[in-house]
Amino acid sequence: MAVIAAFVVNAALNLALGLLIAQVLGPADFGRFALGTAGAVALNTLVFEWLRLSATRFYSERVRHAEPWIRGMLDRAYLATALGLVGAAILALAGRSRLGDPALLAAAAAAAAIGLGLFDYAAALARARFDGGLYLRLVLIKNGLTLPLMVGTALATKDAAAVMLAGGLSQFLAAALVRRAFADPPIAHDTARRRDSLRLFMGYGLPIVAANLVYQLMPFANRWAIAAGAGFAEAGYFSLAADIGGRIFSTLGAALDLLLFQIAVLAAETHGHEAGEEQVARNGAVVLALILPSAAGFWAVAPALEAIAVPEAYRGHFVHYTLLLLPGLVALALMNFALNPIFQIRRRTSPLIAAGVIGALVNLVAALALAGSFGPSGIAAAQSLGFLAALLFLAWRALTGPQRLRLPWRDLTAVALATAVMTAAVLPLRGLDPWLALPACMAAGGLVYGALVWWFDIAGLRSAVMARFGRGVPAAQGRAASP
Template identity: 25%
Template sequence: MLLRHTLYYFTARGLPGLVNFAALAVFTRLLAPEEFGRYALVVVGVGLANVILFQWLRLVLGRFYQVNRHSPDQFLGGILALFFCVAVPITGAGLVLALLWPDPIWRQLLLLAVMLLLTQAWFELSLSLAQASVKPGWYGRLSGTKALVSILVGGALAWIGWGSSAPIVGLILAHVVALLLFAVNAWRGLSLRLPARDVLYSQLRYGLPLTITFALSWVVSGSDRLIIAWIMDEQAVGEYAAGYDLVFQTLMLVLTIINTAAYPLAVNALERGGESAAMGQLKQNGQLIFVAAVAGCLGLIALGPQVVEIVIGEEFRSAAMMIFPWVALAGAIAGIKAFHFDLAFQLGVASHWLVLTGGIAAVVNVGLNLLLIPSFGILGAAWATLAAFVTALVTGAVIGCRIFSMPSVTPMLWRAVVVGAFAGGFAWAGANAFDGVWSGAVGGLMAGTFAGGFACWLVDVAGVRVMLSKRFRS
């Protein structure tokens, strides 16, 4: 079931992900580095506000939808009522702040940021509903429509000279179109009634610590851009963001696809079969997460020169190549931490401990950024990010095993190393067998994919060998 659902979500999220990479290629060619830098700052600021204000609702929906599957309308009505309770005052405060801002460029961008925050929050809440109800087709229609509309509208506006506002307006309209086409009916007819006090308390007790944790994770992955803008300039932010987003989002897309399929299965197993059933599911989930993280990291590093030249605009390439391998390592570690070790806190309903692990990582990140950026520039920011994610993984693994029983890491790690060595080695050999950029990228991708797939069969990752043998015999 895990492999089948992963394939479903690979289509549902993978194709929109490819469109997003095309958007990165478009915007790094149509926008100047300082314009792309302002856009990146808006996105990271909206991301922080989204995490602080609305992330807990998405987490509550994902964790407790199956628990309330016998009365979903009442549960979803409470979620929607809480959404509006947060959205209304925040909209007013955001508009006042935007109108009072002295810089006319940032005044316009802040107004757009308020609209982006609201549309993005409701869109992601709808995605969480699709994931929790195990409907990858619905999830895919939402994601695909959003990705396609954003690049078409944003690219057209950037081409006619809208600058930093172009991709932001594209994202706003993309969220609105996707919601109107595929999500309005899911929320229509619900009775907007706040949950009972004890229910709301249990939801807040679960969701708020995770919200703080995600906000601290934002400090690790997003505060570097603010510090770069403060110490350096907006152009440096644009150069850093282009390279960072290319490698980090590529790797996290793959891991998020797996987790999107895997996490509801783990929750279902826990609710229906107890901890023993959850342990069996977590073994399969963890194997896929570890293998994808390590193999994806090594494969990206092997194909880095070709990928950067194909996707990133010329003004951004040298900076992207400088930070590429370090961000790839950071992405692999961040994915393993978030999608495997953090499940101990979520399934054990002890998410408050994540505040400690996230807080330690955030302090490490900010301190190292302030120390390293003045001397090493954006490379220092990449080093700080890697060190912070390593700190978060180690502390999370040590504390999490005392909260909820997790499967042994050793079988996952050695399988990941074997598959990663096959995938990365053959990807490097395939890329260097050709002189052209496109031929090298395609050759390396195919060689790494086939070698990694063979290694997965060889070491039987998540039972793939048994599944294929059964299919072959049938």
């Protein structure tokens, strides 16, 4: 329940934060902020992500006591990487006199990546320990700092780089304030074991990092292409739709992944490899059962959301770009939270690189083909095509061949049909006045889809709820999550 509460808080505040920053900075400066933030996220992925992934895969409450050198290696690697980023930020600042604003944005991105990396590491440790209360406290502190620091800095400076620094600082402080709760007992230095751990982490995590970096660089390059061809204001319109949609699906997927992947790791650790793969298959059905109706619901309420909450300068552009980007955002979420865990549980992560390369190539070719006729809209469509191509390749690798994953096709079909029924139910409500359409679509969609899920026990969600609240057994032990 603590993880669910953290998700709700984080999703709501992230949505509000994105809209507030866009309102204060305006389209052009928000375009610069979005480009710099995309760079910070890509940098965080490049230098920290393999360590975070290793923490979620190889660290646990058992490992904390039985193999303490693993945590020691993680801590040392994080410290060395953070110091390297400090040096990179200083070098970027030194080049400001020659390069101007791009150097300042690069320095801010390097500094912000330190805060992002430390917060993600702390969240990964809480996740690996199944400590939902600690994770909730971390998220609440982060959001309690992020809103006033970032919005206050935006109001005071109107400067994209300064707002990025405020965001990184808020995440750094959140992790620092709860550092004692994450502490492990001190251990003696063991060079050989830490060296072995480092090799294990790199072999496991670097292919995932390479793929994720490609997925970060695709939107980054697309934003630069739009800014170069149509100006920073157009990049700002594109970025607001991409950021709001991306935050919704990444936050939803991450909230599921916080629990589901650790359950699969635990199943593999206690009952063997086959049990871990079976759990991953069930987890995929749960992910689809929440991502797909969320996408349909977001599409349904996008016009009302634009009229009510989106700053006036972005209206007309938000819905347009959202509709073009939505298929790609859904594909990316399904890759990250339904398909990637298949290869992670097997510790065979190299196919993720191939999927990323295919996605990037499709994005590039489609952008070159479409941008001339459709301008920035063509680049947005190309991004979705790239993510869809990567999804199809990864699904083909996971679901074919002698080691193919056995998916619960009954649940997947039921999710698709229930989502279609829900969409049909809310479609007539889209044309209402925005203040009526938004709550009406949300209420009708939630009731219709929820009733179908409950009646047919889609993805075992009813069983999980009954197990959690009906008999006092943790939800993870219900049909949706049982090994």
